[in-house]
Amino acid sequence: MQLSARLGIAPSTVHRILQAAGLNRLTYVDRATGEPIRRYEHESPGSLVHVDVKKLGNIPEGGGWRYVGRRQGEKHRAATPGKSLNAHGSPRLGYAFVHTVIDDYSRVAYTEVHDDETAVTAVGVLHRAVEWFAERGVVISRVLSDNGGAYRSHLWRETCDALKIKPKYTRPYRPQTNGKVERFHRTMADGWAYSRCYASEAERRSALEGWLHDYNHHRPHTAGGGLPPFSRLTNVPGQYI
Template identity: 30%
Template sequence: MAAYVITRHHISISRACKIICLPKSMYYYTRIKDDSATILKLQELAVKHPTEGQDLYYSRIRREGLKWNYKRVRRVYLMLGMNKRRKAKRRVPQRVKQPLCQPENYTETWSLDFMSDVLVNKRKFRTLNVIDDFNKEAIAIEAAHSMPAQLVTRLLERIMREKGKPKRIRTDNGPEFISREFRDWCSAKGIEVQYIQPGRPMQNGYIERFNRTFRENILDAYLFEDITQVQILAEEWMQDYNYNRPHDALNGKTPAEYKALPAACRH
């Protein structure tokens, strides 16, 4: 109020204070808040417990015997911008390098990987590609706009009913594959998961080579209006890939022909 009177009527501070009956000392009073200890404590908690929020921080502070009230902690918490969502970096466990060897038998090792593309309306979609490392057979290509871990395990359940259960699955460190749901599902089924080392796609070379062929023949060759078109073309292409397309790595045989060969004639 005093500041308004001074600015509006161009009078001195003393006269303005007399007019509004305000002690001059109060006009000059500035409240000093020392929040340094609160700031340090909240920053410390944010480093130790990055996924927790204000209420848990406050509970920890009170348990340590600090008597700061909730409003003080809240004010400093907001001042530091800690209410904004923080994306914690997910740590990938250290992976052991696994040699990329062709398995000796069918359903011994499956390789999984995702691919991405867009429809003509610019909406993104993904495909989950599954091959058998033994004969490079395309076991499944599933297209969807979203492919969470639950959908991945459901697809694998369906494939296993038709093709049998693999001993192991080789994959990268994508969020769907390192999720607890996927790992627990594999553990329950007795399937070993072989993760490649981060940044080393060549360790999953069979599916990477397959992906390149699929992109050249389907994803880059057609414009898709919806997911159904993607799925139909992918399934038609898989039939040709498995039964008509010879592979140099299979001595000029198709995946279906190589699978039918006696073990003595495969090499």
């Protein structure tokens, strides 16, 4: 409608032109650049995995402001033990860093929550993800990350070399290259991180395993034709649990 009004032509004409160009849906366009999204999928499980970190503010004891309101939320922050103070004297609870490794082909995801995003933590997650996927018959050969410090470190490259994994990096200023893991993090935020009122950060973190199991084994995924990610792995023990 906005394009129709600006160009002075009928909405149906605008729709027909955009449809012919393959740009008739916002999901087909990268909103940051306006360029069409080039969708791709690797040929088999493990041929490429995406890694990234999602940063979340820790939840104070009693619940966060999203559910209890800002005034009560600030009281909960002030009463939460183990907090620090920022330069203005306000309570600071720190962050949860959600490290994710997601398979490009199947969209099966492995996730851990940590208190930092250092190279040491990142390579620990990678080691455990490689083992977890291997137990399910998936051998990882390539890993795609952004250009963050942990992934550009010598430790990351040495770890990839030891695991016989080729590290790949997104193009600078093109985060959509790693869009599959970013899309997963949006799904995770809606389905787990902010889905209900958690009484503490510990309660939220303990709920992740159950949500992740549902995502991998039961939640329909458009990339799998409406079937869950694990349906794209064959002959895996516990596949239909």
